Amino acid sequence: MLRLPAELEKNIRTDGETAYPNESCGVLIGEVDNAGVKTVKRTLSIDNAREDGEQYHRFLITPEEMLRAEQTARAMKLDVIGFYHSHPDHPSAPSGYDKDHALPFYSYVIVSVDGGKAQILTSWELADDRSDFVQENINIEGVQK
Numbered sequence: 001m002l003r004l005p006a007e008l009e010k011n012i013r014t015d016g017e018t019a020y021p022n023e024s025c026g027v028l029i030g031e032v033d034n035a036g037v038k039t040v041k042r043t044l045s046i047d048n049a050r051e052d053g054e055q056y057h058r059f060l061i062t063p064e065e066m067l068r069a070e071q072t073a074r075a076m077k078l079d080v081i082g083f084y085h086s087h088p089d090h091p092s093a094p095s096g097y098d099k100d101h102a103l104p105f106y107s108y109v110i111v112s113v114d115g116g117k118a119q120i121l122t123s124w125e126l127a128d129d130r131s132d133f134v135q136e137n138i139n140i141e142g143v144q145k
């Protein structure tokens, strides 16, 4: 399970809308308890490192950006617990590319952005044997309606 404060969920949605029609991407910083429940404490937006024309559906975080994210997390006594990216005009289901580039443990949050408007947000985890992506429950916290 992924616990995601409402204001951080909003950050992920806004990022996706800002990057549209390209993909947004970023890092989830937080902590994991003994039961394996992840809590997001901060989102870190990453500039999409792909060349123009390849930004659609090919998000990439460079090793330098990953290192900076790890350092930011450590300074807060937290860990990098996952990543997020947007799917412009596509459902929020992982692509084959997403699966091929995923690592176990991390949560992969995907938000669909239809016509510039953020829609459905899902989270995925790689199965321990890496055979498939499994959808993870997201608990949005502090939502006021």
Ligand SMILES: [Zn+2]
Pocket (backbone or CB within 6 Å): 057, 085, 086, 087, 094, 095, 098, 110
């Ligand atoms: Zn994707």
